[in-house]
Amino acid sequence: MPGVYRVDLLTRQVASPDVDWSYGEPTEMLTPRNSEDFMDEMGESSGAYIIRIPFGPKDKYIPKELLWPHIPEFVDGALSHIIQMSHVLGEQIGSGKPVWPVAIHGHYADAGDSAALLSGALNVPMLFTGHSLGRDKLEQLLKQGRLSKDEINTTYKIMRRIEAEELSLDASEIVITSTRQEIDEQWRLYDGFDPVLERKLRARIRRNVSCYGRFMPRMVIIPPGMEFHHIVPQDGDMDGEVEGNEEHPSSPDPPIWSEIMRFFSNPRKPMILALARPDPKKNITTLVKAFGECRPLRELANLTLIMGNRDGIDEMSSTNASVLLSVLKLIDKYDLYGQVAYPKHHKQFEVPDIYRLAAKTKGVFINPAFIEPFGLTLIEAAAHGLPIVATKNGGPVDIHRVLDNGLLVDPHDQQSIADALLKLVADKHLWARCRQNGLKNIHLFSWPEHCKTYLSRIASCKTRHPQWQRSDDGGESSETDSPSDSLRDIHDISLNLKFSMDGDRSGASGNDNSLDSEGNDRKSKLENAVLSWSKGVLKDQRKAGSGDRIDHGSSTGKFPALRRRKHIFVIAVDSDSNEDLLDAIRKVFEAVEKERIEGSIGFILSTYMTISEIQSFLVSGGLNANDFDAFICNSGSDLFYSTINPEDGPFVIDFYYHSHIEYRWGGEGLRKTLVRWAGSVTDKMEGNEEHIVTVAEHLSTNYCYTFEVKNAGRVPPVKELRKSLRIQALRCNVIYCRNGTRINVIPVLASRSQALRYLYVRWGIDLSKMVVFVGDSGDTDYEGLLGGVHKSIILKGICCNTSNQLLANRNYPLSDVMPVDSPNILQTSQDCTSTDVRESLENLLKS
DSSP states (O other), rough: OOTOEEEEEEOOOOOOOOOOOGGOOSSSOOOOHHHHHHHHHHTTTEEEEEEEEEEEEEESOOGGGGGGHHHHHHHHHHHHHHHHHHHHHHHSSTSSSSSOOOEEEEHHHHHHHHHHHHHHHHTEEEEEESSHHHHHHHHHHHHTTSOHHHHHHHHHHHHHHHHHHHHHHHHEEEEESSHHHHIIIIIISTTTTOHHHHHHHHHHHHOOOOOTTTOOEEEOOOOOOOOOOOOOOOOOSSSOOOOOOOSSSSOOOOOHHHHHHHOOOSSSOEEEEEESSSSSSGGGHHHHHHHHOOHHHHHHHEEEEOOOOSGGGGOOOOHHHHHHHHHHHHHHHHTTTTEEEEEEEEOOOHHHHHHHHHHHHEEEEEEESBBSOOOOHHHHHHTOOOOOOOOOSSSSHHHHHHHEEEEEEEETTTHHHHHHHHHHHOOHHHHHHHHHHHHHHHGGGGGHHHHHHHHHHTTSOOOOOOSHHHHHHHHOOOOOOOOHHHHHHHHHHHEEEEEEEGGGSSOOOOOOOHHHHHHHHHHHHHHHHHHHHHHHHHHHHHHHTTTTTOTSSSOOOSGGGGGGOEEEEEEEOOOSHHHHHHHHHHHHHTTHHHHHHHHEEEEEEEOSSHHHHHHHHHHHHHHTGOOOOEEEGGTTEEEEESSSOOGSSEEEEEEEHHHHTTTTHHHHHHHHHHHHHHHHHHHHHSSSEEEEEOOTTTTTTTBBBBEESOGGGSSHHHHHHHHHHHHHOOOOOOOOOEEGTTEEEEEETTTTHHHHHHHHHHHOOOOEEEEEEEEEEOTGGGGGGGGGGSEEEEOOTSTTTHHHHHSSSSOGGGGGGGOTTTTTEEOOOOOHHHHHHHHHHHHHHHH
C-alpha cells in the first residue's frame, strides 16, 4: 500500500521433518502480485517479509497450547530483530536515526501476549485481533458438558490464553474485530471490556472531561478482505446456454456440477445452496424442515447441502454423524428424493464452481446458523452473483448492511426461513436487484479496502517510540573513551537522566501538579549535579591519561558502567527478610569474586523495595552502592544507576524510563480506587473490623502505589484484585510482594523483566549475556524472571519460606508457563554455597 515502507510478519522458526522446509528459513520476502512495477518503487530493505524467530524446541513442531512457557523467548528474539532493523532503516531512510515501528499488531492470544510485551519494551502502539477468543471457547466447551473446567484447562491451557487476551485489552490502543457481534457477545465476556463503559468513556473524551484514570481500547470493525480479481460472475442460465464456436469454444462443465446435478430429477430449477459442516450450530436440519414443509418452495427450487467430506457415516464424529442421519431421515420423511443433493466429496478448489452453478440456476445462498461470528461464505457467494438469506444473529447483519443483497431471518423460525427463500426464488426482480447490489458493493470487502481502513486506524493512534535523543545510545562502547566522548555523555545525561535528590518521589509523573518554582529548583539541582559530576569525569580522565590504569569496573567512561560488562548478573531474590537477600548476594559475589574485581561482570539488584530501603539495606549489610551498576526498584516501576562520585549522591534515576512505562497509568484516579479497596478489606473474625490493608505513603512513588498487609491470609488473591481493577477499566500491574505482606501497584507494562528489556533497548545490554538469580519462589511476578533468552539460576534453599500460596492464587497454574528442561535454567543444590553457584554458572555459560 502507498505510504507503507516495510511490513514484518514475525512467527516461529521450525526446522523439523514434520513441516515444510520453508518453516526453517529465517527470512522470506513476500513478492507482490505486480512485482515488476513495485520493484522500481522499493527501497533497499522495503517490502513485506516473514521473519521466523527461533524459540522453544528447535527441531520439532509443537501445538500452540504448549508454547506458553517459550513466549518470553520469542519476545526477546523479536525485540532483537526490531532493534536491528530500526538501525538498518535509520541508516537507509532515517538520516542515521533509528526508524521504529509505527505499530505492533498481535493476532490470536499468544501473539497478543507477545505484542503487549514488545509494545511495552519499545513504547510503541499496539493493535490486537483476537480471532477465536478463549472465554467464548470455554463457554462453548462447558455447555457441551463433556469436559470439566480443569480438564479443559489441562487440554487447552485456556486460563493462560484468557489472561493473555485480558493483557491484550490492557495494552492495546485498538482492538480489531470482524463484526459487531464479536464485540457485543464475545468481548463483553472479558473483565477488561464493557461496551457500555466504553461508550461512556468515549463520550467523556469527546467532551474533554476527565476519565479518572480509566482507559478502554477502541473497538474497530474491519471485516477480513477477499481476493475478487479472479472471480467472473456467472451470466448464463440453465435455459439459455451460450453456444461455443471455433474461435471461442465453450469450456466443459466442471466435474462437480454433474456430481451435484445427478441428485435432481429437474436440475434446471433454481438451486438453494448451503455450505456448512454437519454441526448442530449450523442449523441444517431446520433448513431441511423448512424446505420439506413448504410445497411452493419445493416446486420452484432444489436444495444442495455441501456438508464437508465423508467416506462412511460410521467414521464420522458422533456429533456430525447425528446431524447427517437427521438430515437423511428428514429427506425420507418429506420424500425429497430428486430435490435434495448431498454429495459425499468435493475439493476446496471446486467451491467457486459450486457457487457458479447456483448462480447459473438463478439460485440463492443460505446460512441458517444459530449464530455466525462472521460469515465469509456469504461474501464469497455475493462475489459470484448469488443473493443471500442469512441468520440475523452475528456477522451477517454487518455484511447485509454493506451489501444489501438479500434477507435476514430468525434461525429458530422455520416459517421465516421458508418465506425468505420463496420470496427470492419467486420474485425475479428482487433476485436481480439483490444480485446487482452484491456485485456493486462487494469491493468493500476486498483486501485493498481492508488495508485502506486498517491504515487509517493506525494513523489515528498517537505516535509513541523510545524518547531518548541520541541514536547511538545502544551501540557498542569501547574500553577507553576520549574526553570528548565523555563530554557528549555529560550532555546526554543532562537530557536523559535525573539525579535523585530527595529519594523516591524524584521521578516525573503524568499526574505531577508541582509548581514552576519546584521545577526550577529541580532543574538547578540537576545542572549543579551534572556540572559536579563532569568535573569528576574530566579529573579521572586526566589521571588515566597520565599513565594510571583505568579501572573498567568504574564509570569513568560512557554512562552507565554496565554497558562495558561482558556479563550482567541480576539478583532478583525475593525474601521477607534482609538477611536471606544479603546471604544470596554474598554467595553470588563470592562465586565470581575475581571477575567482579576485574570489572568483567556487572550487577543489578532487582527488588520490590524502594531506593531508600535499598540504601538502608546496603548500609546495614556492609555493601556499597557501587557494588551494583543498576537498581530495579518498586517491582520494576523505577530504575536507578549508581553514580560515579559519592559526593553527588549514591543514585541517579533514569528519567526516560518513566516516560517509557507510563502508558495508561491511572494516576490519582487509580490511587483513590485502591485506597477505597484497601479500606474495604477488613478482618471480621475476631469481632472487630480491623483494617488489614493500609496505604504506605512513605513507600509509594509516582509510579508505584504501595500498601502494607497485616494478615496476608485474609487478603483476596491477586487475581481478584486484578479482576476488580480491570472491570473498572483501570490498567495496572498488581504484584503481591514480601510473602504477601506488601502490595505494589505499578503501570500495566512495567515489571522487573520488562526493565531488563528496557536496558537492552536503551543501552544495548545483550539479554543473552544476562544471568538472573532467583530463589525457590518469589513475588507474584516470579514467572516473568525465568523465561526469555537470558540465563536463570534458581538458588535452592534460599528464600524458600516465601508462601507458595501467592503463586497458587493465580488464574492458571505456574506449570503452564514455566519452561521445562530449558537449557537456560539451572538449579543449584539444596542450601547452596558459593561453590555451587560457581559450578552452576560454569555449566550454564558453557552451554
